[in-house]
Amino acid sequence: MKTIAFENKFGPWALVTGGSSGLGVGFAHNLAAKGLNVVLTGRREALLTEVAQQLEERHGIQTRVVATDLTSDEALDEIRKVTDELDIGTVISNAGVASMGAMLKIDADELGRNLKLNTTAHLRISHHFGQRLVERGKGGILFVGSMAGMQGTPLGANYAGAKGYVHNLAQALNYELRNSGVHVSVVAPGPTDTPGLNARTDIDLAKIPGPVMSVDKLVSIGLKGLAQNKPLVVAGLSNRMMDFMFRRILPRQTGRNMMGMMISKHAPRELKLN
Numbered sequence: 001m002k003t004i005a006f007e008n009k010f011g012p013w014a015l016v017t018g019g020s021s022g023l024g025v026g027f028a029h030n031l032a033a034k035g036l037n038v039v040l041t042g043r044r045e046a047l048l049t050e051v052a053q054q055l056e057e058r059h060g061i062q063t064r065v066v067a068t069d070l071t072s073d074e075a076l077d078e079i080r081k082v083t084d085e086l087d088i089g090t091v092i093s094n095a096g097v098a099s100m101g102a103m104l105k106i107d108a109d110e111l112g113r114n115l116k117l118n119t120t121a122h123l124r125i126s127h128h129f130g131q132r133l134v135e136r137g138k139g140g141i142l143f144v145g146s147m148a149g150m151q152g153t154p155l156g157a158n159y160a161g162a163k164g165y166v167h168n169l170a171q172a173l174n175y176e177l178r179n180s181g182v183h184v185s186v187v188a189p190g191p192t193d194t195p196g197l198n199a200r201t202d203i204d205l206a207k208i209p210g211p212v213m214s215v216d217k218l219v220s221i222g223l224k225g226l227a228q229n230k231p232l233v234v235a236g237l238s239n240r241m242m243d244f245m246f247r248r249i250l251p252r253q254t255g256r257n258m259m260g261m262m263i264s265k266h267a268p269r270e271l272k273l274n
């Protein structure tokens with residue numbers, strides 16, 4: 001069902017990075033159901049086209065797809081070729097990847113590529129579209145962070161560092177744009193039911209005890225936070241309780257230690273240092 005107020009503030013077009021899988025597909029459907037047209041980006045063109053067709057059939061909206069690797073120097077130009085003539089009102093900067101395991105066990109080039117996707121891509125997308133949104137005086141940018149970015153997360157060191165960047169970038173931008181009419185939020189998901197969680201070949205993070213959130217729930221929490229212009233949205237009660245314990249009650253390194261113990265338990269021997 002269309003939500004006119006949302007469409008007026010955040011439409012008529014949304015850009016969703018990582019639109020071929022998981023949370024990106026969920027964001028695209030939610031926004032399309034609110035009446036927004038959607039541009040999907042990702043590397044896998046066939047999947048993007050499939051998602052785009054479903055969006056058009058189910059929600060009667062328009063779509064575009066941009067098949068591009070966000071770690072490449074050309075990515076923003078490729079996205080601009082399609083979006084320069086569209087009135088983009090919402091950007092969901094979502095694409096992200098984690099290579100789990102002890103940092104020294106993971107190839108440095110792979111870590112470098114991940115870092116570029118998890119930090120520089122967010123920077124370039126939000127820098128370009130942030131200017132466009134400020135010029136039109138309304139709209140929003142929602143970054144997708146992670147509970148892993150709330151502290152040093154052992155066996156996910158590079159990922160946690162990058163997500164910490166995303167959290168800080170988004171919260172600072174929320175302040176800088178506070179008088180522009182443009183909302184900026186970052187949503188921090190915990191384990192969420194996507195291929196990014198369930199199809200891992202390194203550490204089976206789905207085995208870590210605790211609730212796994214549905215994509216639909218995470219997406220609606222994130223978009224509600226954006227509509228309310230919340231700088232940081234910690235998704236769900238159990239994540240909020242964990243965040244409160246780790247950041248407000250327990251000593252600073254306790255959260256890191258607990259994450260380290262939980263993840264180590266499910267890590268194969270070859271991905272641990274000791």
Ligand SMILES: NC(=O)c1ccc[n+]([C@@H]2O[C@H](COP(=O)([O-])OP(=O)(O)OC[C@H]3O[C@@H](n4cnc5c(N)ncnc54)[C@H](OP(=O)(O)O)[C@@H]3O)[C@@H](O)[C@H]2O)c1
Nearest residue numbers: 018020021022023042043044069070096146191192194196
């Ligand atoms: N699922 C969870 O439990 C969880 C928890 C915390 C945070 N998150 C965050 O949520 C976001 C979405 O993750 P997900 O769980 O939905 O994972 P996913 O199902 O694996 O989807 C990841 C998306 O990112 C895109 N992507 C990956 N590398 C790319 C690249 N180099 N260039 C362009 N696009 C690329 C993928 O598209 P292509 O492969 O087609 O390029 C895909 O659409 C990520 O930022 C992740 O860190 C997820």
